[in-house]
Amino acid sequence: MTTTDALGAVRWSLTDTLVLAGRSLRHWRRQPELLLLSTAQPVVLVLLFTQVFGGAVATPGMRYVDWLVPGVLVQVVAWDSAKTAVGVAEDLASSTIERFRTLPMSAPAVLAGRTLADAGRNLFVVLAMLAAGVLAGLRLPGGPLAAAGAVALAVAFGYALTWVFAYLGLRARGGEAALAAGILVVFPLMFASSALVPVETMPGWLRPVAAHQPLTAVIDAVRALMQGRPAAGATAIALAWTAGILVVAVPAAVRRFYRVAA
């Protein structure tokens, strides 16, 4: 393959990816209530949690709302990423993917397009939650730049997770099964983390697990960035998790894609 061929192939893969991301965006435009609901849910969560747990949880050197919002934000990012599994599984079940495979398109673009669109939805949800958090009293002493970094980190992590869920979606039989598998993976990560309560308050056996799982790493980094605390170490760990997940999940999903599609 000559360089021009290779460049052309990359260009087409990108175009195919964007065309398919556009397809997902159109789906949402056709069902705006879906996007609205998936945004409203986390917003309600933020408002509820701050009010309900606000008085009960002691957080070290931090108001509870400042502790909680980064936690719920990353929880919701993980939760939202799980929807990728449903979309992929539904495309597979409805033989849409089979149809795409008779086209001269770049096959992994089916996954890349969907994960890209899902990252876009994730960003939207994160921004809405941040606004709700501020409404509930969240302060951002880290400043706008650090806050933007925190949002970017959360969305990047969510993007890495969508590839894990793309893989699960390709393994599952149908959207329902994919959702069940997604929940099974996501729930322990969401709650055995520093999202809602400090890890130190958990039972001894759980503490090391909760302290060293990826969601806690990302939550800690987002929290430090938003609060203007030293964040370099936490951010590095969070980025390492993000990169590590991508390095494993992208090839696994692509390989799986070629397999189910063969």
Next chain:
Amino acid sequence: MTAAIRAEGLVKRYAGVQALRGVDLEVPAGAVLALLGPNGAGKSTTVGILTTLVAPDGGRAEVAGFDVRRQPRRVRAAIGVAGQHAAVDGRLTGHENLILFGRLHRMSRRAAGARAAELLDRFDLTGVADRLARTYSGGMRRRLDLAASLVAHAPVLFLDEPTTGLDPLRRDQLWAVVDDFVAAGTSVLLTTQYLEEADRLADRVVVVDHGRVVAEGTVDQLKHRTGRPTLDAAFLALTAPGAAVPAMAGRAA
């Protein structure tokens, strides 16, 4: 001139089922071949292999001069496919579906839009172009799926039971569309349960049963060989269990 489609000894096993036991067929460039056979005979499996969707366990096949296993990309660039089950995106409108296919066929936005409008018109879908495809009737979805297979002006066309579910008027319209494409040089492999359709569209017919070719030739040759006056009767004679016809000594053309 190379054949548009050439398959030799195609074999496909599924768990517990021998779907194909060595299927040979050839479609000369510009010709129309009808693949006939009872349910489960192996028609869709054959189409699947030729359209790069199914990996064969044995045999080889070329489409538009490219090997389906070693050059699947090239094959895909040369084919239009309408599968047995309409696979359109129900959450997009008819118009958006066709544009999506055009774009994935690497047409410009503008060219894809123009082509979509043209095909919607051709398939009588202009009035419902902006409705979500999941609100379409079965026949409408089918027509949209067929339109999608024609977006690219591919030189080789695969239509798996294209008229199933179409009303007589729409069936005639589809036949006319196929005629136009053939007149413009497109080669077609179609499967059908309607012998009338094979009679109307195809230059040659291949009859498969239990994963084997049991007869092939022109429609007239089949009638002649089976000694049955109609294609229906000839078909039944060929594929009925314990068919009385002397095993169609007739693979010879």
